[in-house]
Amino acid sequence: MAARPEGTPCWVDAMFTDLEGAKSFYGDVLGWTFGESASEYGNYTQAYADGKAVAAVVPPMPGQEGVSQWCLYFASPDAAATAGRIRDKGGEVLMEPMQVGDFGTMALARDPSGVVFGVWQAGVHEGFEAPPEQPGAYCWAEVFTRDPGKADPFFAGVFGYGQKQMQDDAVDFRMFDLGDTTVLGRMRMTEEFPPEVPAYINVYFTVPDCDAAVQKATERGGVLRFGPMDTPFGRFAAISDPQGANFSVIDVTRTAGEMPRSTAVT
Structure with missing residues (x-):
């Protein structure tokens, strides 16, 4: 797959205190199936629609419990450079760019109006695998x-x-x-x-x-x-x-x- 243009939405995930409850709910409503939890990455669990990766769910880290919310990630060829622009334009970098194995590099940020979002510099994980018209995508x-x-x-x-x-x-x-x-x-x-x-x-x-x-x-x-x-x-x-x-x-x-x-x- 060709690299997504910078700024293209490329992935979503959410933290859920009741991870099994979230899997059951979205499995029923959206028809998702779920892969094995990656214990080395905080039990990060991918969701699939007809075998194609569409999202992920993860339990909160200690101290991050609270109301769940979906986080949208935007593609970037250079997460560090994107983080710099986020600061230059008045945003806040909540989590500095961090390499996630060979999957890619992620960062979390907040815009000046309070919107939290993610940045994803793809490695072997390029993001969404299903086209937007596919049910569950x-x-x-x-x-x-x-x-x-x-x-x-x-x-x-x-x-x-x-x-x-x-x-x-x-x-x-x-x-x-x-x-x-x-x-x-x-x-x-x-x-x-x-x-x-x-x-x-x-x-x-x-x-x-x-x-x-x-x-x-x-x-x-x-x-x-x-x-x-x-x-x-x-x-x-x-x-x-x-x-x-x-x-x-x-x-x-x-x-x-x-x-x-x-x-x-x-």
């Missing part, structure tokens, strides 16, 4: 922030994104592009979000039937936060899993409405 992600004035120039500055603003009076939504490819969205969090909910990146996983996935998730203790709703991109719903991690499910085959208009931002 990562499909899309959006930065949810209360301060787009800080988040937008930061992500564009670190990863060289082009920017387009959606022409919609109802929502403040921006898209980040690498060349002709839109790779990330940004949504302004409104007063509808409780103040205790921090800024975060919401990840979308593809499902063959959005309503069936929601039903299964809620039966298993998940909480429906929004939807299901038909859009030009697919029918989607936002969910919190039983351990508090937010994610969305989307059926990309069921679309409705016209694509929204957008304007380039310079």
Whole structure:
């Protein structure tokens, strides 16, 4: 596989206090299967959709227990250089670039508006193996922030994104592009979000039937936060899993409405 362009979402993982519970939940809702836990890497456990790696789950390290959240990683040819730009653009490096065996090099960071994300310099582990349209695969992600004035120039500055603003009076939504490819969205969090909910990146996983996935998730203790709703991109719903991690499910085959208009931002 050719190296992903810098700034391309390339992997997701999450810490779960109840690792077996998380595996059972996502196995039911997204159809994931799981590999062996890598004890030398803190019981890091990969998830697979139809045999292709799509995500990972891991128990928290001592002192890191808390509400679970999915972490999105962005591809980088040089994690140390990316970490330098993160600092230069006003972000915070939470974990310095660290080599993970021959798999690659990772770093963790926080943008000036509070969004935590990862950086991944691929070694033998290149990231997602499944295409976004495959059920169970990562499909899309959006930065949810209360301060787009800080988040937008930061992500564009670190990863060289082009920017387009959606022409919609109802929502403040921006898209980040690498060349002709839109790779990330940004949504302004409104007063509808409780103040205790921090800024975060919401990840979308593809499902063959959005309503069936929601039903299964809620039966298993998940909480429906929004939807299901038909859009030009697919029918989607936002969910919190039983351990508090937010994610969305989307059926990309069921679309409705016209694509929204957008304007380039310079």
